[in-house]
Amino acid sequence: MPGVVHVDDGATCKARRIGFKHDPPSIVIEMYNPTLGKLQIRPIVLASLQPDSPVDRVERCIRKHFPGHCKGVASEQLTSNIRRLQMSMAGRRPDAGIKLQPLKPSAKEKDDSISPLPRIIPSSINNPSPMIAADDTEGDSRPPLSWIHPQENGKQGDAAAHDFSHVDLNKVSAEELERAKGKMEESFLRNQVKPGDDGFVYDRRVDFDSRGEPPHDSGWDSE
Template identity: 25%
Template sequence: MTSAAEGEAGRPVKLGIRLSPPCLLLVYRPARSGAALRLRKMPVKSLTATSNCARVAQELRERHRPHLDAVPQNKLLKMLRVLQEGLSGGRVEDILPRVELEFRVDPDEDLNQLSTELLDRKKAAMDEHFNRQVVRPDQPEFVYDVRQDFDGPKQHSGWDDDGDDW
């Protein structure tokens, strides 16, 4: 069995892009021990200004299986968004900060109002944390029914305002 951080193809080391023509670059260490780092170039031909990046990511994952299996979804989506913005010109240094914002979760933002695609980017950012923490059924430390009581003295959350009428 391979862990989440190491796919069948090996361990991803770096993910990068080339803007023109759009191409995703993956530096990985092959699963065979002692092997040197390899570079895989993955042209992203189907990407247009209006593409759904999640769909393009899925195509890439399938075409290049198993190389992208261990690459977190939000990292992949972020690279595709930079490529997408780059289709209309511009430098990576200028595009990246804009794209970073799309994947940042502002705790005060009302995510209910986002389009499905924008919401998926926020969820992908949250999933990165989730996937680091998650204990899955195939892991030896997995327990199905984890019960923990938090009965100690409670302080008020500070999340209620005077005007709140529950």
């Protein structure tokens, strides 16, 4: 099929999640490379894909050209992402990026259990696209920042009115992250003790309680 661009062979890797992105139109597969011990993003570019291209034909072509990448990817998930990409191209979905979906084991691999997906660390992704938004929220009950409301009993202007302890700032939008940073900066400046304030101590030193435990030998300064 014209427009299918070859990427690195994924025969030795194991697919973990699948998604799509728009520029260029691509099916994106997240794979774990056991040789390197890290996750890698594998885009399969479909440059000539059209909104009315036969989905089953596109799927067969992808599997033919990238058997290693598609191993373990259920047919329903691959075709679903192709359809979603086509719908987006036709203007029926305003998606700006993608969310990678955990793969469902195919009928042939149901006995081959997939270990829980580890958190994606930026340094462990091989040339990721900035359009890719990894969805790693499974099992994480912390709500988005926009769901956090001021506490009813919080004092006006008090940093306690915004509880960020239950928010994973790695998973919020850029706007929400800036808002959180602004609130934390306000809290820092509000609680900062400056020269001339009551309780200000110049060159304050604190001995930490070791709870009666003897000091540990670090080993590097024993001489």
